[in-house]
Amino acid sequence: MIRVEGLTKRYGRLRALDGMTFAVPRGAVFGFIGQNGAGKTTTLRILATLLLPDGGAAEIGGYDVVRHRREVRQIIGYMPDFFGVYDDLRVGEYLEFYAGTMGIRGAAARRLRDDLLELVGLADKRDAFVDSLSRGMQQRLCLARALIHDPQVLLLDEPASGLDPVARVEMRELLRELGRMGKTVVISSHILRELADLCTHVGIVRAGRVVRAGPVEAILAEAQTATYVVRVLRDPERAGALLEGCPGVTGVLVEEDRVEFGFTGDPGGAAAVLAHLVRDGLPVVHFSRQAGDLEDLFLQISREEVAP
Amino acid sequence: MRGLKVWWEDLLSGVRPMLAKELRARSRGVRPAALLTLYLLAVAGGISGVLWVVTRFFGALSVQVGLWLFTALVVGSTLLLAVITPALTTGAIAGERERKTLDLLLVTRASPLGIALGKLLSSVVYVLYLLLATIPAYALVYLFGGVPVSYVVTAVLLAATSAVAFAAVGLFFSALFRRTQVATLVSYLVVLFVLFGLPIVGEVQRSLAQERDPFGTRPQGGPLPWYLSASPLVALDSAFQGPEGEGLPLLGDLLRAMLGIGPMSGGAVTVQAVPGGMPATTVYTYGPVSVISGFSGSRGSGVLPLRQTYVTLTPGGELRVVTALAPWVQHLLISLGTAGVAVAGAAWRLGGSGNLRAWLRRRPRVPAGP
Ligand SMILES: Nc1ncnc2c1ncn2[C@@H]1O[C@H](COP(=O)(O)OP(=O)(O)O)[C@@H](O)[C@H]1O
Ligand SMILES: [Mg+2]
Numbered sequence: 001m002i003r004v005e006g007l008t009k010r011y012g013r014l015r016a017l018d019g020m021t022f023a024v025p026r027g028a029v030f031g032f033i034g035q036n037g038a039g040k041t042t043t044l045r046i047l048a049t050l051l052l053p054d055g056g057a058a059e060i061g062g063y064d065v066v067r068h069r070r071e072v073r074q075i076i077g078y079m080p081d082f083f084g085v086y087d088d089l090r091v092g093e094y095l096e097f098y099a100g101t102m103g104i105r106g107a108a109a110r111r112l113r114d115d116l117l118e119l120v121g122l123a124d125k126r127d128a129f130v131d132s133l134s135r136g137m138q139q140r141l142c143l144a145r146a147l148i149h150d151p152q153v154l155l156l157d158e159p160a161s162g163l164d165p166v167a168r169v170e171m172r173e174l175l176r177e178l179g180r181m182g183k184t185v186v187i188s189s190h191i192l193r194e195l196a197d198l199c200t201h202v203g204i205v206r207a208g209r210v211v212r213a214g215p216v217e218a219i220l221a222e223a224q225t226a227t228y229v230v231r232v233l234r235d236p237e238r239a240g241a242l243l244e245g246c247p248g249v250t251g252v253l254v255e256e257d258r259v260e261f262g263f264t265g266d267p268g269g270a271a272a273v274l275a276h277l278v279r280d281g282l283p284v285v286h287f288s289r290q291a292g293d294l295e296d297l298f299l300q301i302s303r304e305e306v307a308p
Numbered sequence: 309m310r311g312l313k314v315w316w317e318d319l320l321s322g323v324r325p326m327l328a329k330e331l332r333a334r335s336r337g338v339r340p341a342a343l344l345t346l347y348l349l350a351v352a353g354g355i356s357g358v359l360w361v362v363t364r365f366f367g368a369l370s371v372q373v374g375l376w377l378f379t380a381l382v383v384g385s386t387l388l389l390a391v392i393t394p395a396l397t398t399g400a401i402a403g404e405r406e407r408k409t410l411d412l413l414l415v416t417r418a419s420p421l422g423i424a425l426g427k428l429l430s431s432v433v434y435v436l437y438l439l440l441a442t443i444p445a446y447a448l449v450y451l452f453g454g455v456p457v458s459y460v461v462t463a464v465l466l467a468a469t470s471a472v473a474f475a476a477v478g479l480f481f482s483a484l485f486r487r488t489q490v491a492t493l494v495s496y497l498v499v500l501f502v503l504f505g506l507p508i509v510g511e512v513q514r515s516l517a518q519e520r521d522p523f524g525t526r527p528q529g530g531p532l533p534w535y536l537s538a539s540p541l542v543a544l545d546s547a548f549q550g551p552e553g554e555g556l557p558l559l560g561d562l563l564r565a566m567l568g569i570g571p572m573s574g575g576a577v578t579v580q581a582v583p584g585g586m587p588a589t590t591v592y593t594y595g596p597v598s599v600i601s602g603f604s605g606s607r608g609s610g611v612l613p614l615r616q617t618y619v620t621l622t623p624g625g626e627l628r629v630v631t632a633l634a635p636w637v638q639h640l641l642i643s644l645g646t647a648g649v650a651v652a653g654a655a656w657r658l659g660g661s662g663n664l665r666a667w668l669r670r671r672p673r674v675p676a677g678p
Contacts, residue, residue: 048415070318070417078415084407088333100325101416103317145412 001026001153001184002047006056009042009208016042018208020056024186024201029179031195031216032188034205040188041081043205044157047186048078060153077146081157081188085138087131091122094130095144102149116144120174136167140174154178154185160194172198228270230259230277231286239282246273315419322422323429330430340434344441347388351442354384374452381449382463385442386540389435389471390503394495396431397478401654402488420658424651428472428479435471439464463544466636470540473643474499476650483654506539534638538646543639546616 002024009017017039024030034040045051047058049069057064063071086094092113099109117123120140125133133141139159146154160171175198178185189195195202196216203213212219232239240254248265263270274287334340358380362373401424404410413423446460477498481491510533536542616634633641 045411048411050411050414070314073415073417076415078411080408080411082408083412084409086329086333086407086409088336089329093329093332097325097329098412098416100328101321101413101418103321103417105324142412 004058008055022203022210028201029185031199031202038205039208077151077154079146079156085130092126098145120144227290233283318419319422322418323426326426378449378455386467393471393474394478397475398491399488400427401482421655424654431475469643473646476647480650480654483657510536537635537638538642543636546635
């Protein structure tokens with residue numbers, strides 16, 4: 001549904017995008033994850049036809065985002081990371097206004113307005129002024145606005161940022177609902193945990209390019225490589241040597257009484273490694289897995305040197 | 309053909325909702341009522357002041373007072389509108405940018421031109437509303453008489469078109485600059501320049517031309533430089549010249565002092581008949597030379613002429629007749645032209661340039677649909 005190939009964008013001397021490449025299949029919920037300044041917003045703005053790339057190409061639903069802006073705008077709903085609302089309008093009028101800008105008027109617009117307010121849980125706020133809404137409500141209203149022309153693709157830039165925990169949960173439920181509606185959704189975030197169980201696919205972006213991308217399961221499998229830490233009372237060198245010989249263990253690092261290693265396998269395998277150390281008479285006082293999963297992988301990737 | 313239809317639909321997708329929203333937002337709260345009240349108070353104050361001054365110091369009633377009142381109304385409402393209008397549009401686009409709502413607007417079907425036009429129209433509607441509110445005041449003029457209906461119509465038309473031009477200029481700067489404050493500042497500088505600076509430029513240019521041509525080798529006189537008509541004050545004055553070529557009281561004298569136009573004491577030549585069957589007209593001067601006002605009879609003659617006849621003095625001492633569009637017609641054209649260019653510029657800045665580039669880059673083949 002979305003294809004991005006080798007996008008580049010410079011701001012002066014800064015390379016905001018440096019060969020950004022990824023693809024999002026139809027119906028996927030794509031988590032676009034990276035630290036602040038990685039280039040997520042820039043990419044989404046290019047996809048939303050608001051910014052022209054310096055190089056590369058991107059298309060949505062077969063339409064080029066530079067050459068076919070109009071067609072692209074018809075099939076996308078975009079929610080920026082920071083946005084404002086017209087504070088002198090009522091919630092209902094706000095949606096009717098945006099319906100009008102998509103060429104929807106009259107009874108159709110009013111029906112759509114009511115349906116969407118129902119969907120985002122603001123039906124009882126129809127006649128309230130927009131600026132009286134809480135931040136979370138405004139965020140949901142903005143999402144309703146993005147849905148007004150029933151787009152197939154949603155581009156959501158940090159939709160949960162700046163929300164309190166309750167509003168965050170509400171937003172997640174809403175995003176899940178959109179996924180069930182069969183829309184292709186791109187959600188950017190700098191917090192992986194927020195997206196891990198929501199997404200079908202993830203792309204991890206660093207310094208203007210995607211460094212890992214794929215279905216969540218594939219990425220998770222990669223994340224099976226977790227870092228473990230062992231502490232022994234004595235003989236850390238011998239522990240290190242023993243670990244080197246165990247299957248699935250990589251990258252052993254000995255620092256005083258502390259031995260760190262990477263391990264690929266299930267928890268049963270890790271238990272076997274521990275048993276092996278103990279059987280050999282090593283006084284193990286600590287054996288732990290570093291807080292792991294996707295988050296771990298994400299941090300690890302984020303710290304990696306960029307390949308030349 | 310299909311492209312044109314799409315273009316039109318996208319234009320309407322911008323104009324219609326924007327107009328509705330802006331008018332709705334503008335009619336909310338106390339601001340609009342307060343502005344209207346202030347405006348009418350200023351107009352009423354102006355009228356009372358003029359009446360007081362005229363009756364107190366001139367003691368004249370009837371026709372003269374009617375004209376004085378008319379002048380005060382026309383000039384007053386033109387100046388008031390010039391002050392109010394840019395304020396209505398300088399926040400139009402810069403404000404959307406500041407409030408971070410512009411991107412939400414640009415990803416819709418609404419074309420940049422539609423958005424800009426919607427913004428302009430909403431303030432034009434508001435300006436017309438203010439202008440209509442002053443029309444009852446013109447009834448007072450009739451109490452004293454001496455001013456034909458065509459004057460009032462022309463005056464309102466001039467005030468409206470210059471307000472539209474100023475609104476469009478405000479809109480353009482609103483699109484050009486990121487901040488409303490900057491847009492407001494620049495717009496007011498431009499408005500001030502057009503109102504008061506242009507006549508000065510005209511005068512400077514005139515004296516420079518005279519200096520460069522001390523022996524009078526080029527034909528002298530003729531119409532005022534066309535760009536001077538951009539100033540509504542110049543246009544107003546020239547539109548309402550009387551049979552002796554005199555302009556509006558006070559304003560006319562002021563402009564004449566600045567531009568050196570109009571009858572100079574003892575310098576005016578009355579031409580009885582001009583070749584080409586023009587009726588008897590009055591010659592009045594532009595600098596040392598003559599301008600013929602193209603309509604005859606009294607101020608009560610009704611319809612204002614679209615073209616005006618001038619007499620120029622060639623170095624050989626011959627009088628030559630030149631006709632040109634009347635300055636008030638020039639003003640209408642300049643104002644509407646400026647408004648058009650300014651709106652197009654705003655649309656360009658809003659994203660029209662990207663749209664055009666996209667359109668040019670577009671491959672001829674039909675894209676593979678979803
Ligand atoms: N308008 C701009 N002018 C200059 N630099 C910018 C601009 N927008 C973004 N950047 C820079 O480009 C890089 C990528 O930004 P962005 O796409 O916003 O990242 P993200 O959304 O992942 O946090 C950052 O280093 C940012 O400072
Ligand atoms: Mg961002």
